[in-house]
Amino acid sequence: MEAEFMRQKTREVTESWKGKKGAIIPVLQKVQEELGYLSSEAMETISQELKLPLAEIYGVATFYAQFHLKPRGKYIVRVCRGTACHVRGSLKIMDRFKEVLNVEDNETTDDLMFTLEPVACIGACGLAPVIMVSGDTHGRLEVDSVVKIIEEYKKM
DSSP states (O other): OOHHHHHHHHHHHHGGGTTOTTOHHHHHHHHHHHHSSOOHHHHHHHHHHHTOOHHHHHHHHHHSTTOOSSOOOSEEEEEEOSHHHHHTTHHHHHHHHHHHHTOOTTEEOTTSSEEEEEESOOSOGGGOSOEEETTEEEOSOOTTHHHHHHHHHHHO
């Protein structure tokens, strides 16, 4: 996205929050919702518009896992690393995703289609090993399932 577009969108979001206490988190949430992530241009604009130190804005954004400072994929692939999934081979599933997508943990493919994230638990232990792709649960996976799942989402 163009830097000026990011700045303008961020100014629109911050407009109703100027001078209000507790604005940082809701502003960060809305800007990320609008732009997909918190770019350096957006962070600088938030700092200027809310008249808060840039370090404070970054401090909040980096403290909470919900905020992302780099572009993320259209599809977020979350691989469960909980006990049941681990015992049933989630590490091999994760390794296969890394190989096929050519990324590491918490990285995004160059085409911005997929972001790969290990997560502590998805809460579907009976389906172990489990992944979620942008809210869709895929369970009882085998290493051979990975390519098929990726191809499904590439077609969407």
